[in-house]
Amino acid sequence: MQDSQSRPDAQLETWLRERHSCRAFLPRPVPRAVIERILELAQRTASWCNCQPWQVVVTEGEGTGRLREALLRRAAMPGFTPDIPFPREYRGASLARRRESGFQLYDAVGVARGDRAAYRRQELRNFALFDAPHTAIVTSDEALGEYGAIDCGGYVANFMLAAQANGVATVAQASLAMYPETLREVLGIGADRRVVCGISFGYADAAHPANRYRTRRAGLDEAVRWFAGQGEHVLERAGPGAV
Numbered sequence: 001m002q003d004s005q006s007r008p009d010a011q012l013e014t015w016l017r018e019r020h021s022c023r024a025f026l027p028r029p030v031p032r033a034v035i036e037r038i039l040e041l042a043q044r045t046a047s048w049c050n051c052q053p054w055q056v057v058v059t060e061g062e063g064t065g066r067l068r069e070a071l072l073r074r075a076a077m078p079g080f081t082p083d084i085p086f087p088r089e090y091r092g093a094s095l096a097r098r099r100e101s102g103f104q105l106y107d108a109v110g111v112a113r114g115d116r117a118a119y120r121r122q123e124l125r126n127f128a129l130f131d132a133p134h135t136a137i138v139t140s141d142e143a144l145g146e147y148g149a150i151d152c153g154g155y156v157a158n159f160m161l162a163a164q165a166n167g168v169a170t171v172a173q174a175s176l177a178m179y180p181e182t183l184r185e186v187l188g189i190g191a192d193r194r195v196v197c198g199i200s201f202g203y204a205d206a207a208h209p210a211n212r213y214r215t216r217r218a219g220l221d222e223a224v225r226w227f228a229g230q231g232e233h234v235l236e237r238a239g240p241g242a243v
Contacts, residue, residue, distance in 0.1 A: 015165050022171050022201075022211055025203060027131065029133040030134060041158065041159075041165075045155040047151040053140045055193060057139075058134060064132070067183075068127070068129050071128075080178035082178055083196075097216075108212055126173055129173075132200035136199040138152050138155065139152075141193065141194075152197075153196075159199060167203075171199070173197060176197060180194075
């Protein structure tokens with residue numbers, strides 16, 4: 001049996017395990033060369049027919065500040081209309097995991113359960129971009145529909161992994177897609193693009209309590225079934241173990 005450090009994917013595993021959703025950033029900007037390296041790596045993402053449907057607007061300096069202010073103004077108003085409908089509902093394991101993750105965050109930052117005013121203050125941190133110096137807004141070609149959005153999901157995952165490899169913290173934010181009209185106005189995004197999500201990024205504030213907890217990952221026994229083809233509908237659960 002191979003030692004964990006001698007496995008060919010050992011470094012990949014390290015980056016996957018260390019990456020987390022950063023919800024408090026230092027003000028220090030990421031050098032342009034580092035951002036470009038992250039973008040170059042993410043550009044290697046596989047896509048349907050190699051369409052590469054993603055386009056990305058990266059903010060920096062005053063641009064990030066302008067976007068933050070515009071989002072906070074919009075978030076103070078009622079209603080939202082994302083380009084891609086949000087989930088109809090969370091149920092079963094998805095609901096349980098969502099609740100667990102939310103309570104972990106609230107417990108970490110000292111928000112008491114049932115304190116709706118505190119919930120709202122924490123929610124608005126999304127639109128303050130968690131004080132990140134940069135945000136990448138990811139859009140897809142409207143004509144490609146769901147498949148374009150799926151490809152963008154792969155791009156987002158690779159962007160965050162490439163950032164982790166370069167010492168940069170990230171948080172993917174579907175919340176920013178709540179207000180596509182604001183993003184279009186501030187960033188000049190065309191009507192032919194569907195806003196998928198944002199990725200706020202920078203250097204993590206390791207001392208902030210929001211960055212001191214980690215979410216659980218389901219084991220293979222929860223996520224995978226094997227089909228061996230022996231007889232009708234013969235399915236074997238994967239063995240236990242966290243990933």
